[in-house]
Amino acid sequence: MVGPLALAGLVVLLPAAVARVVRKLLRATLLLTLPVATSVLVINVLFFPGGRDVLFQAGPVTATREGLGLAIEVLLRLLVISGAISLFYLTTSAAELTTDLERRGVSPRLAFVANASVQSVPAMLERAAAIIEAQRARGLDTEGGPLARARGIVPIVGPVILGAIGEVEQRTLALEARGFSRPGPRTLLWHPADRPIERAARWLIVAALVALLAARALGWHPA
Amino acid sequence: MLTFESVTYRHAGGVRPAIDDVSLELGEGEVVGLVGGNGSGKSTLCLIAAGLAPRIVGGTLSGRILIDGEDIAPMPMHELVARVAIGFDDPWTQLSGVTGTVYEEVAFGPANLGMPRDELVSRVDAALSSLAIEQLAARDPAHLSGGQQQLVAIAGLLAMGPRHIVLDEPTAQLDPSGTSLVANAIERLASEGASVLVVEHKTDLIARVAKRLVVLAGGTIVMEGAAAELLADPRLRDLGVREPSAVRLRRRLVEAGLDPVALA
Ligand SMILES: Nc1ncnc2c1ncn2[C@@H]1O[C@H](COP(=O)(O)OP(=O)(O)OP(=O)(O)O)[C@@H](O)[C@H]1O
Numbered sequence: 001m002v003g004p005l006a007l008a009g010l011v012v013l014l015p016a017a018v019a020r021v022v023r024k025l026l027r028a029t030l031l032l033t034l035p036v037a038t039s040v041l042v043i044n045v046l047f048f049p050g051g052r053d054v055l056f057q058a059g060p061v062t063a064t065r066e067g068l069g070l071a072i073e074v075l076l077r078l079l080v081i082s083g084a085i086s087l088f089y090l091t092t093s094a095a096e097l098t099t100d101l102e103r104r105g106v107s108p109r110l111a112f113v114a115n116a117s118v119q120s121v122p123a124m125l126e127r128a129a130a131i132i133e134a135q136r137a138r139g140l141d142t143e144g145g146p147l148a149r150a151r152g153i154v155p156i157v158g159p160v161i162l163g164a165i166g167e168v169e170q171r172t173l174a175l176e177a178r179g180f181s182r183p184g185p186r187t188l189l190w191h192p193a194d195r196p197i198e199r200a201a202r203w204l205i206v207a208a209l210v211a212l213l214a215a216r217a218l219g220w221h222p223a
Numbered sequence: 224m225l226t227f228e229s230v231t232y233r234h235a236g237g238v239r240p241a242i243d244d245v246s247l248e249l250g251e252g253e254v255v256g257l258v259g260g261n262g263s264g265k266s267t268l269c270l271i272a273a274g275l276a277p278r279i280v281g282g283t284l285s286g287r288i289l290i291d292g293e294d295i296a297p298m299p300m301h302e303l304v305a306r307v308a309i310g311f312d313d314p315w316t317q318l319s320g321v322t323g324t325v326y327e328e329v330a331f332g333p334a335n336l337g338m339p340r341d342e343l344v345s346r347v348d349a350a351l352s353s354l355a356i357e358q359l360a361a362r363d364p365a366h367l368s369g370g371q372q373q374l375v376a377i378a379g380l381l382a383m384g385p386r387h388i389v390l391d392e393p394t395a396q397l398d399p400s401g402t403s404l405v406a407n408a409i410e411r412l413a414s415e416g417a418s419v420l421v422v423e424h425k426t427d428l429i430a431r432v433a434k435r436l437v438v439l440a441g442g443t444i445v446m447e448g449a450a451a452e453l454l455a456d457p458r459l460r461d462l463g464v465r466e467p468s469a470v471r472l473r474r475r476l477v478e479a480g481l482d483p484v485a486l487a
């Protein structure tokens with residue numbers, strides 16, 4: 001348990017504190033892990049084979065201390081993984097990431113596609129909100145019980161998706177009209193700041209990874 | 224100078240040509256209005272002028288299109304965009320969708336051309352100032368009014384350095400204030416010496432910005448001449464072209480038995 005806990009502190013929480021996103025990070029991480037975490041907990045605590053130390057018994061199932069131990073261990077690992085992913089999303093701007101990838105030689109087309117797909121999500125949401133407003137103005141019920149809401153989604157999804165598809169042709173022409181299909185590198189307007197401390201942090205991460213793998217290979221198993 | 228030499232164009236799968244034997248000249252620093260009923264071929268003509276048809280959209284073309292005397296047929300799209308630009312009606316789909324500021328959005332086109340960064344910056348600055356939208360530079364393009372977005376889109380075209388600009392219904396989706404922003408922009412472009420071909424159903428705008436008018440019907444030019452006179456021609460209404468409000472007012476007065484000259 002020491003391993004995941006140390007990682008959670010050093011690799012996830014400390015950087016999150018530096019970036020002032022601890023609160024958001026916790027929320028995102030919990031939301032991400034909740035479904036898997038629930039099943040991990042139930043299955044391990046109740047069905048751990050060879051569990052002896054009985055915590056409680058309810059009908060045919062028996063909860064054991066060994067099962068609980070394993071569940072906590074797995075949960076911690078899950079939290080570290082999803083925490084690290086959430087940290088990445090909370091602290092990295094799509095534009096900076098793709099600009100930097102492009103600077104490092106990734107094809108401009110690929111960078112564009114990656115960037116456009118990330119940035120199109122908020123645009124789609126805004127569009128959906130506008131359509132919901134419009135449909136509501138025409139008397140559509142988007143509130144109320146789950147069934148009513150599900151029915152309300154249909155007239156919204158249609159226009160959003162069809163709108164997006166219909167736009168593709170015009171977007172293609174507009175992109176062509178701006179020289180998008182030219183082969184070769186693009187001029188980069190700006191370079192994301194790469195401070196010495198960031199560079200050092202990146203090397204530190206690589207070094208730590210190598211060290212951990214080596215320790216594992218040499219038979220080191222933190223409890 | 225942009226020249227059409229008896230151009231005929233057929234869409235892929237089109238039964239009859241959408242553009243039929245059109246010859247046309249857009250002079251240096253000239254603003255030409257292009258009008259015609261629905262389906263008369265205005266958009267198709269724009270796509271041809273910008274080289275998108277047949278290059279990107281397919282179809283077959285005969286005749287020649289020349290820019291400053293040079294045939295555009297062998298030019299690749301990315302070379303052509305630096306000589307003739309095309310703007311469309313929908314401000315939203317013209318935005319790249321990957322930029323967070325107007326400045327970056329305007330830089331998108333010239334950045335694709337791979338010019339040195341210093342030149343890119345001076346091009347963007349020049350484009351923003353020729354449309355008088357420097358104050359929008361740091362704004363998010365997604366959160367501008369339609370009219371402002373349309374100016375950003377046009378600035379993005381200007382920054383690629385073309386001397387010829389084709390605009391297909393640039394104000395179709397704009398309210399009156401957006402329309403007047405774009406009209407001002409077209410006047411500015413012309414005063415700086417660009418040649419502009421502008422398609423519009425809003426003939427008030429054409430009357431304001433264009434000296435010369437070309438009327439399309441069924442893919443051919445059926446009338447051509449000074450915009451002020453042609454726009455008053457009663458035959459335009461039969462071709463599906465709206466009359467400018469001044470012309471309509473005058474006609475109504477006459478129909479009501481009043482004398483516009485005496486009233487003025
Ligand atoms: N992609 C296409 N494939 C086949 N035919 C097309 C295509 N696009 C346009 N056409 C046809 O070409 C002709 C000219 O169309 P175009 O869009 O140029 O007209 P327009 O003058 O711009 O009309 P509007 O005022 O409605 O914009 C029409 O008959 C149209 O049906």
Ligand SMILES: [Mg+2]
Nearest residue numbers: 265266267391
């Ligand atoms: Mg059209």
